Amino acid sequence: MRHVLIRSDTVVWVLLVGLTLLVWTEPLLTLEAVPAAASATFLVLMAAVKVRLIGLHFMELRTAPLALRGLFEAWLVVVAVVLTSILWFL
Amino acid sequence: MLTGPQREGSGDVRPGGDEVGTAGPHVPGEAGIWVFVLGDMAVFALFFVVFAVERAAAPEVFAQSSAALDGGRGLVNTLLLLTSSLLVARAGSAIRAAPGDPSTRSRAAALLVGGAACGTAFALHKIPEYWAKVESGIGVNTNEFYTLYFLYTGIHLVHVLIGLAVLTVLWRAARRAVARPNERRLFESGATYWHMVDVLWVVLFPLLYLLG
Numbered sequence: 366m367r368h369v370l371i372r373s374d375t376v377v378w379v380l381l382v383g384l385t386l387l388v389w390t391e392p393l394l395t396l397e398a399v400p401a402a403a404s405a406t407f408l409v410l411m412a413a414v415k416v417r418l419i420g421l422h423f424m425e426l427r428t429a430p431l432a433l434r435g436l437f438e439a440w441l442v443v444v445a446v447v448l449t450s451i452l453w454f455l
Numbered sequence: 456m457l458t459g460p461q462r463e464g465s466g467d468v469r470p471g472g473d474e475v476g477t478a479g480p481h482v483p484g485e486a487g488i489w490v491f492v493l494g495d496m497a498v499f500a501l502f503f504v505v506f507a508v509e510r511a512a513a514p515e516v517f518a519q520s521s522a523a524l525d526g527g528r529g530l531v532n533t534l535l536l537l538t539s540s541l542l543v544a545r546a547g548s549a550i551r552a553a554p555g556d557p558s559t560r561s562r563a564a565a566l567l568v569g570g571a572a573c574g575t576a577f578a579l580h581k582i583p584e585y586w587a588k589v590e591s592g593i594g595v596n597t598n599e600f601y602t603l604y605f606l607y608t609g610i611h612l613v614h615v616l617i618g619l620a621v622l623t624v625l626w627r628a629a630r631r632a633v634a635r636p637n638e639r640r641l642f643e644s645g646a647t648y649w650h651m652v653d654v655l656w657v658v659l660f661p662l663l664y665l666l667g
Contacts (some may be wrong), residue, residue, distance in 0.1 A: 374548065378541040385533050388665065408661040415657045423544045424650045425643070430480040436493055444500050444658070448507050455511035
């Protein structure tokens with residue numbers, strides 16, 4: 366009996382925790398030389414990657430009808446793009 | 456024996472196939488839960504945008520206030536919700552793989568308890584966090600940042616509490632000796648709601664605590 370269903374969820378969790386800790390400890394974020402908008406964009410992108418991992422794996426959108434997955438991905442793209450735009454242009 | 460193509464992602468291996476006997480795209484849970492989830496996500500998307508716009512209008516206030524938040528607590532809360540999502544996802548996978556096996560059902564019930572425990576810890580952890588602010592005279596009207604901080608985390612906390620009730624329903628279902636007919640739908644619907652709560656926090660955390 367394959368235990369894939371245990372392993373892949375746990376791998377996703379390790380990635381999620383890793384990305385969370387990476388952002389938490391990422392020294393680049395505090396460097397003066399890095400423009401604030403750039404580090405903010407990095408945060409938004411990391412959050413987007415995490416949201417996508419949760420949606421596709423935990424919420425099982427990878428095996429869902431494309432329309433449903435598309436709505437979720439569209440939400441993610443819109444939120445990431447709008448937030449990034451505001452960070453850079455407002 | 457597998458009756459259809461192996462699915463990736465959640466690694467959903469179902470000996471014997473599902474009830475309908477078809478493989479292919481599957482909506483996790485009731486369609487209605489997704490209407491709610493996507494709608495809720497749309498509302499929170501507006502929250503996020505409002506936050507970013509307000510922040511652009513008052514960057515120093517936001518940077519200062521954000522720095523005064525307890526980032527360590529926010530980090531712990533993020534890890535708690537991520538872990539609870541893993542446990543709930545694994546409970547759902549277990550129940551789907553062997554709905555008739557008593558030891559699997561009790562394992563799923565235990566996983567749900569673990570997930571709910573993490574969610575409860577999240578909620579309880581809010582108390583010292585909010586209290587520290589209130590104690591130092593900071594409230595919902597202190598400035599625009601704190602208005603949004605208390606509003607968004609408060610609304611999110613209500614979602615968490617509702618989610619704990621949902622997990623309790625799932626736990627009671629898992630503890631039944633015999634699976635009810637719509638059990639799989641129930642588990643997937645409840646889990647979908649809980650993962651949404653996690654998704655919303657995953658965005659809130661960097662916005663409130665890390666953006667500066």
